[in-house]
Amino acid sequence: MKKTRDRAASTRALLDAGIKAFSAKGYDAATTKEIARLAGLNEQLITRYFGGKMGLLVAVYRDLLEHQEDDLAYEASPRQATVPLEIAHFLAHKNRHFRATDKLMTIMLVRLLIDQETAARYDLSFMYRMSTVLAKRLRVFQREGRIRPDCDTLQVSESIMAQAFVDLFLTPAIVGLDPDRIAADCEKIVRITCEGIVPPAS
DSSP states (O other): OOTTOOHHHHHHHHHHHHHHHHHHHOTTTOOHHHHHHHHTSOTHHHHHHHSSHHHHHHHHHHHHHHHSOSHHHHHHSOOOSSHHHHHHHHHHHHHHHHHHHHHHHHHHHHHHHHOHHHHTTSOTTHHHHHHHHHHHHHHHHHHTTSSOTTOOHHHHHHHHHHHHIIIIIIHHHHHOOOHHHHHHHHHHHHHHHHHHHSOTTO
């Protein structure tokens, strides 16, 4: 065991091991003993740092959002030339993120549904965090006259994010991954959204 690691390094190692174990085996089958072995640390540290396996899963979830979410990558990317292209660009980022994290996100969603006590520990605002970035970009188009002035860009962005969560994550998790269907769903989201917010002359 690597007993000389400081707490930050040990925490990081346990988070990475938790991500690997939960993704590979699911919450119930993954054990704290196995996670500690993968991290090269004492099993007792999981209780000391996280309060147990469920606390580790919650910490993994938080880490996933804070450090592995694609908000910054999308925010740093160039703004697209048109409103439809910008929304499609946003959806492409979300789809890549969902594909990279779908196993872990599915495990977390199941725990939310079956364990109400633990559900209170989850921050569900992740669905709308990235939509604030999209809203800022849409406001630029709005100032340019390419989105109707009466549109609430944040509300529009939250609606897009919610639909993306259903079409790009929930549906594939339930019925299986179908890239053609995902592409069609993205096109549908772009088309329907733009029909409602883009002036006819744009």
